[in-house]
Amino acid sequence: MKRRTLLALGGTAAAAVGAAILLTPDRAAPPPxxxxxxxxxxxxxxxxxxxxxxxxxxxxxxxxxxxxxxxxxxxxxxxxxxxxxxxxxxxxxxxxxxxxxxxxxxxxxxxxxxxxxxxxxxxxxxxxxxxxxxxxxxxxxxxxxxxxxxxxxxxxxxxxxxxxxxxxxxxxxxxxxxxxxxWIDRDLANIPRDRVRGVNIHRQNEPPLILRRGADTDAPLAVVEPTETPALDEISLDEVARGFEFLTFLDVRKATEIPGERLGEGRFELTDNLRITVTAHKDGETLWATLAAEGDEEADRLNARWRGWAYQLGQWKEKAFVPRLEDLRKQEASAPAPAAPGADAPATVTPTETPDPPAAAAPQ
Structure with missing residues (x-):
């Protein structure tokens, strides 16, 4: 075969290889x-x-x-x-x-x-x-x-x-x-309000306070002891029933190291044979409490989480777990404050007088 023919075939082969390289997808992409x-x-x-x-x-x-x-x-x-x-x-x-x-x-x-x-x-x-x-x-x-x-x-x-x-x-x-x-689960309980059927509250230096719900499931909690009470606030009573709804804690300590002075305890009776005792302490402005349950398997599950611990709760929970009768009193709307002696009386606005139009001249 002539030299010129060999060179032509070699050039054609090189071109084909080059085209193949250009047309072949790039498989040298970065690794996944x-x-x-x-x-x-x-x-x-x-x-x-x-x-x-x-x-x-x-x-x-x-x-x-x-x-x-x-x-x-x-x-x-x-x-x-x-x-x-x-x-x-x-x-x-x-x-x-x-x-x-x-x-x-x-x-x-x-x-x-x-x-x-x-x-x-x-x-x-x-x-x-x-x-x-x-x-x-x-x-x-x-x-x-x-x-x-x-x-x-x-x-x-x-x-x-x-x-x-x-x-x-x-x-x-x-x-x-x-x-x-x-890192910790701060949820303590979430028990609906309608499961709370009654509460016995024993607070230090205060007479016993007992609340009960009527026979109707939707009946609100009412104070049954003392028998004579002032007008009570329905929202405050409902907050007692809602004490365990979405209950979370702010801080935690060993139960043996609970700080503050003992306030008392609230004993809650709930449906399904569940009873919960909240023992409250007050340390300055902070509220601490221990929780203990009695009953069946539900109580065992709650105690497995609560036993041995004292929890810092929101200050507002004091009126839900260990309220005084005064905390449940209906607040009367305050009357407007009387004017201070010697204060200027408000000016009296009198209608502006419009002068009568001049009398029309008599016809001549």
């Missing part, structure tokens, strides 16, 4: 997020030894500790935390993936919220998971979350290792909260 490196490879089995979760910020440190099979908050008298919060955080650590390297300049880290967490006014957080001996199982400086407007896009957050300046954009969810109230 699932192929990115895990921030903590093989972390799951090591988390079986986790004993403490520590979230350190410039203004304080949150500790969550394991106590047997549960996790508790030392800052809240070792009150149990919500198990799903711990589970979500630890699972988030095992699934966190480093997707994109970002700056390694320490002077730029604050733009990603990854500055030194101990620096005043820093926005970063240092997350550490420790074993029983205090050794770190996993630790990470967590910065700002990246907001993405597309649907079905995984959450992402900026992170770095405490010993490194290299910042990363990581894919995954890390529900990191330094507020202890966000």
């Amino acid at each position: 997020p699932s192929a990115s490196d895990l921030a903590f490879p093989n972390l799951a089995p090591r988390l079986a030894n986790a004993a403490t979760i520590e979230v350190k910020r410039h203004d304080g440190t949150l500790l969550v500790r394991r106590a047997g099979e549960a996790w508790v908050l030392p800052a809240k008298a070792d009150y149990p935390v919500r198990p799903e919060r711990v589970r979500e955080l630890l699972v988030g650590l095992t699934e966190l993936r480093l997707t994109e390297p970002r700056t390694a300049n320490p002077e730029m880290l604050d733009r990603l919220g990854l500055e030194d967490p101990t620096r005043p006014a820093a926005t970063s957080s240092l997350l550490r998971v420790l074993d029983a001996q205090g050794a770190a199982i996993a630790e990470l400086v967590v910065g700002r979350r990246r907001v993405r407007v597309q649907g079905n896009v995984p959450e992402s957050v900026y992170v770095r290792r405490p010993s490194e300046n290299q910042a990363w954009l990581a894919e995954g969810r890390l529900p990191l909260d330094a507020d202890p109230n966000l």
